[in-house]
Amino acid sequence: MRATALAAVAAAALAVGACATPTAYGPAQGRGVGGYSETRLESDRYRVTFAGNSVTSREQVEMGLLLRAAELTVGDGYDWFATVNRATDRDTRLVGRPDPFAYDRYSPYWSPFWRYYHRGYWRPFDPWGPDIDYRQIDRYEASAEIIMGRGPKPAGDPNAFDAREVIQNLSGRVPRRPM
Template identity: 30%
Template sequence: MKKLLAILMAVLLAACATPYGKYGLLGGYTDSRIDENTFSISVDNNGMTSKQVTSMQALYRAAELTVEHGFDYFVVGSTANNARSISMVTPGNSTSNTTINSYGSTALATTTTRYTPSTIVPIELPNSTLVIKAFKGVKPEGIGTAYDAKSVLKYLGPQVLGEKGK
């Protein structure tokens, strides 16, 4: 019974996409300041959150950090997507039914056994890691990895935060 309860809890937790926020039970972001204007952001999510959403959450967090520290735009210096794969195993089981027929002093027993093998379910845990440099002033044109922080917050907010972002 305890095994069944543990499996049920794991399935229920895994059935929820990772909400945007600091790292917690279901995943989330962590960040650190490397120097005056350089930040590292890492977002780890559960298997119910897509790679695309994970990448958007990392960009959104980069924009938040940029604005929080008084900068206007940021340039993505490096990116990494270090997804991890895990496997969840549902245990197999067997059920046996025995029928006994007796005829006078003779008994005949028939047993039927049904076996369900264990199932392995692969789960991919997406990750997106960014290192950014934040700057003051107007975002330079022609740099494909430069983002205006307030624009990122405006346009990605509804996608990352859902109803809270509107």
């Protein structure tokens, strides 16, 4: 019995811990999970996206996008890529939750028995209103249309990247999914 309870607590801790980690680099696994996805538009052109969860920073999402673009470029036999259209969207929402400790029944300042009479009914009255904790949740998704080329990258183009250099510089900074 005790081993079963301990196993249930451990499973719950792992589930909660998994929710509190940034999106790892890997293919997107359904809606809301995060990761990269790509669509080939032409032989040398892709649309690439990388979506993070609520604890993935904007910087991590953008690095995931660039790393995936570089991997596609090298995988298709090209040397550099340039971003044609690039955007990072932020989805923000506020989540409110009543404070579980707001209404202490032993508090001298609030009584659950305070009422007022309105339109024929006695209604509960709280002079301070509900105590609600608000939290802002941000989710980022980066997308870019890339075009790939061979040879040295175009000089002076700030949107052009050497694919092998990007892989070398970002591979260690982007956490990967376990295989």
